[in-house]
Amino acid sequence: MRIAVIGASGRMGKNLIIATNETDGVSLGAAIVRSDSSLVGADAGEIAGIGKLGVSATASLADSVADFDVLIDFTTPSLTLENAAFCAEHNKAIVVGTTGLNNAEKTQLASYAEKTSVVFAPNMSIGVNLTLKLLSTAAQILGDDYDVEIVEAHHRHKVDSPSGTALRMGEVVAEALGRDLKECAVYGREGQIGPRTQKEIGFETIRAGDVVGEHSVWFATEGERIEIVHKASSRMTFAKGAVRAANWLEGKAAGLYDMQDVLNLK
Incomplete structure (x- = not known):
């Protein structure tokens, strides 16, 4: 599974890049930063402090649409819904760790899960x-x-x-x-x-x-x-869980899943 990390220059984004690099069965396909960031074009591995990975940061999902299979999103409710709509339209899976979604936003997210596979959990640990x-x-x-x-x-x-x-x-x-x-x-x-x-x-x-x-x-x-x-004690615990969820989504049918599904706890 090729993973895209949005918000790649943030604290969670950097941890997600590191966790992806350390996990078997997945690879970093794309890293997205803000369109006005000076890091557009920088190597994602260098952004995360682990050396070159050969993946250049882009300014939007559209710029990376051919480079990933699943998006990991820990952003904001409004941006997450925009990204989920993009993933549904382009047949990309998405892992959502964003918190603070209200009931209407959760319903909207569930509607995108009718078209693509979505893991949504308030905590990925x-x-x-x-x-x-x-x-x-x-x-x-x-x-x-x-x-x-x-x-x-x-x-x-x-x-x-x-x-x-x-x-x-x-x-x-x-x-x-x-x-x-x-x-x-x-x-x-x-x-x-x-x-x-x-x-x-x-x-x-x-x-x-x-x-x-x-x-x-x-x-x-x-x-x-x-x-x-x-x-x-570290955001890495959430990052590792999210990467595990992304890997689990390979081959899954469209639908709304959570970490209980990923860990077979139901």
């Missing part, structure tokens, strides 16, 4: 996706007797809150407990709010420094508390 499986199992066993609280922390530059991963964790727990997260979620607490209700799922958000990503889910009752925790 293999460890996080195993954690989701553990959360579902824990919630089914513990049931309504345990209060559920989700605490997440990220770097100061993250623009969406709670994180897409935290929301997905809440969805997984709610589904296992037979609840609708839209009805039971509580985002932060302040003032005289009264005692906690039995079926609410609470979210707390921390934004500070350079935290890559930390998520902790509490199941608490009288006398004990269980915590399921995932901590990411």
Whole structure:
């Protein structure tokens, strides 16, 4: 599989170039930077700090359309949808790690999956996706007797809150407990709010420094508390997961997949 990385000069883009170069069965076919970037024409490997790879950065997907089979996109919701539309039109697969998509944007992304294969997940980490499986199992066993609280922390530059991963964790727990997260979620607490209700799922958000990503889910009752925790110390964990997803897409029919599909956890 020939992979295209968009946003190749950014922190995640550089990690994706490195991860692609280190993964068997895939190769870097294209690297896209902003059209006004001074790096247009530069070698993608040198942009990522690993030496020449023989792939020159381009200013648009259109400039690289013949050079890749699957696009990895960790950009912004609006740009991701533009890129997904391009991939659907040109029969290219796409892996989407972008967070912050609203329900309408997710629906639009799903419409493109009718024409091409799409992996979309709020977190590409293999460890996080195993954690989701553990959360579902824990919630089914513990049931309504345990209060559920989700605490997440990220770097100061993250623009969406709670994180897409935290929301997905809440969805997984709610589904296992037979609840609708839209009805039971509580985002932060302040003032005289009264005692906690039995079926609410609470979210707390921390934004500070350079935290890559930390998520902790509490199941608490009288006398004990269980915590399921995932901590990411490097963006490379997300990059490696995304490249694994890109490789998995080879030969897959059009459709909307997630990392649970990629890792055979369903």
